[in-house]
Amino acid sequence: MHFLSRFSKIARSPCLLQNTPLFTASHGVRKFSRSATRNKDGGPGQQKKKGLLERLGEGPVVGDGSYVFTLERRGYVLAGPWTPEVVIEHPEAVKSLHREYLHAGADVLQASTFYSSDDKLTMPGHEASRTITCKELNDKACTILKEVAGDADVLLCGAMSPVPSYLDGKGKEVVQREYAKQMEAFIEHDLDFLLAEFLGHVEEAEWVIELMKTKGKPVACTLRTGPKGDCAGVAAGECAVRMAEAGADVVGVNCQYDPNTCLKTMEAMKTELDKRGLSPYLMVQPLGFHCPEVENEDEGYQMLPECPFALEPRQLTRFEAHAFARAAYDLGVRYIGGCCGFEPHHIRAISEELSPERGGKLGEASKKHVPWGGALKNSMLVPNRTKGSRQHWEKTKPASGRPGYPDVQPKLINQ
Numbered sequence: 001m002h003f004l005s006r007f008s009k010i011a012r013s014p015c016l017l018q019n020t021p022l023f024t025a026s027h028g029v030r031k032f033s034r035s036a037t038r039n040k041d042g043g044p045g046q047q048k049k050k051g052l053l054e055r056l057g058e059g060p061v062v063g064d065g066s067y068v069f070t071l072e073r074r075g076y077v078l079a080g081p082w083t084p085e086v087v088i089e090h091p092e093a094v095k096s097l098h099r100e101y102l103h104a105g106a107d108v109l110q111a112s113t114f115y116s117s118d119d120k121l122t123m124p125g126h127e128a129s130r131t132i133t134c135k136e137l138n139d140k141a142c143t144i145l146k147e148v149a150g151d152a153d154v155l156l157c158g159a160m161s162p163v164p165s166y167l168d169g170k171g172k173e174v175v176q177r178e179y180a181k182q183m184e185a186f187i188e189h190d191l192d193f194l195l196a197e198f199l200g201h202v203e204e205a206e207w208v209i210e211l212m213k214t215k216g217k218p219v220a221c222t223l224r225t226g227p228k229g230d231c232a233g234v235a236a237g238e239c240a241v242r243m244a245e246a247g248a249d250v251v252g253v254n255c256q257y258d259p260n261t262c263l264k265t266m267e268a269m270k271t272e273l274d275k276r277g278l279s280p281y282l283m284v285q286p287l288g289f290h291c292p293e294v295e296n297e298d299e300g301y302q303m304l305p306e307c308p309f310a311l312e313p314r315q316l317t318r319f320e321a322h323a324f325a326r327a328a329y330d331l332g333v334r335y336i337g338g339c340c341g342f343e344p345h346h347i348r349a350i351s352e353e354l355s356p357e358r359g360g361k362l363g364e365a366s367k368k369h370v371p372w373g374g375a376l377k378n379s380m381l382v383p384n385r386t387k388g389s390r391q392h393w394e395k396t397k398p399a400s401g402r403p404g405y406p407d408v409q410p411k412l413i414n415q
């Protein structure tokens with residue numbers, strides 16, 4: 001509850017956004033200087049880009065947003081199996097979304113590899129995957145990622161999702177083998193860091209962290225846990241401690257819960273980590289939907305009757321994404337992005353909010369965005385001229401446009 005009030009407090013705070021030097025900031029995606037270093041053969045070479053841990057040590061890192069959720073809405077992915085074969089079936093759609101996040105100001109692009117493990121591909125719904133392996137899918141996802149990134153100063157993340165073998169009780173060796181296959185392409189393509197995300201159990205996280213640590217890359221791990229703890233009842237704080245002790249450089253949560261709830265979980269994690277003298281970097285990538293009523297449900301927003309096809313009225317506004325980014329930063333979280341429901345304009349909002357802490361960096365997309373609707377002041381349409389102020393957007397409470405509909409669901413699935 002305190003974060004809800006924290007949000008409104010932050011939204012009214014005079015130091016938020018108003019003083020953000022958006023107009024003096026350097027727009028555009030930075031490129032590496034090709035004149036700064038030389039290759040062994042004496043020709044022009046690439047300056048070494050800063051790695052994840054170096055960047056996190058200097059300030060906030062802005063993640064990217066939703067992939068499978070957004071690609072489903074655009075008609076390229078099937079909800080349920082969240083078909084990772086999209087990288088082969090519609091590579092242009094994946095490239096386009098990566099480009100939008102880069103354009104928005106993200107510091108990281110995640111490979112589009114959710115649910116691509118071999119054991120997941122044998123489950124119902126993955127029609128095209130009968131003849132495609134995890135290795136082939138992840139290899140293609142990496143190729144796409146590198147093509148989009150080009151020489152932009154953006155980190156490339158090899159992302160892994162939970163494996164059904166864990167829930168089937170097949171044991172550590174089998175589970176690690178499934179993760180090893182997911183990781184193979186990321187190592188071959190020399191991506192910048194590894195991330196295991198959306199894990200429901202900290203034990204599974206420990207197993208994958210142990211394996212990731214053998215690859216010589218920075219290791220991040222996020223659970224789909226709420227404030228109550230993981231699916232086995234391990235408290236959120238204890239989960240963070242166990243992930244840190246397993247060797248993760250970056251720990252936190254993603255998906256399943258809204259920003260407000262995710263920040264409560266992060267606070268619990270930070271409190272326990274501090275108590276135990278552990279200091280991994282903290283990472284949060286929440287849902288882009290408001291769903292306070294599922295805060296204490298193990299499977300979060302999956303318990304909403306309208307998930308995943310009718311969540312639009314719950315979507316965060318850009319202003320709420322600003323407030324989330326500031327609240328996360330103030331809490332000490334340094335890797336701040338989004339999961340399902342976070343669209344490019346939300347990532348632009350995070351990028352703009354944290355621009356002062358990132359040396360004034362902004363994405364190209366901010367050239368087409370004046371803070372607080374400033375460009376509306378000169379609108380040809382008279383009603384819009386009154387909307388070009390911070391005050392207007394702070395006091396406006398978005399309506400759903402559906403009279404008689406509830407604010408939150410009175411009943412969740414199976415209740």
Ligand SMILES: [Zn+2]
Binds near residue numbers: 339
């Ligand atoms: Zn998600």
